Amino acid sequence: MKIEKTPIKNLLILTPSVFEDQRGYFLESYNKKELTEAMDVSFVQDNESCSQKGVLRGLHFQSPPYAQGKLVRVISGSVLDIVVDMRKKSSTYGHHFKIVLSDKNKQQLYIPSGFAHGFLVLEDNTIFSYKCTQYYHPASEVTIAWDDRILNIDWGIKDPIISEKDKKGLSFIDYKSPF
DSSP states (O other), X not given: OEEEEOSSTTOEXXXXXXXXXXXXXXXXXXXXXXXXXXXXXXXXXXXXXXXXTTBXXXXXXXXXXXXXXXXXXXXXXXEEEEEEEOOTTSTTTTOXXXXXXXXXXXXXXXEOTTEEEEEEEOSTTEEEEXXXXXXXXXXXXXXXXXXXXXXXXXXXXXXXXXXXXXXXXXXXXXXXOOO
């Protein structure tokens, strides 16, 4: 597995070795030993969603002490995956990073705790999967507005399909980050 650093500290792109032949392909999507060498994490929960083209989920995270790190990937389809650095002491606080994750490129993104995360679905019936370092804790969940003016994220869509919860996202400037 190839592990690449991004311009934002601790945010990593993972590209697995893919072995293909006439039968299809094989890849190792998770190897605790390899990943532990790159990042000191332990995953406790796996989640999966299936969404239609134009669905936008996010920007979500959990506050301490229930903050989650995530290892995200697309099993089928594609997404524009976006993370925002919520760590006040970071030199990239408030900066965002985006990457297309798909069943074709098979890349994964490791998102440490202290980041808001969201994604825009680019194809119908996209299956998105992620491993979490902490269990889901609804009372600790925070949503930052996907269209926040300060963050100025170009999602490439004007009118996405979003949940009622995501319609009520907080503004970045008004949220006092605990990270």
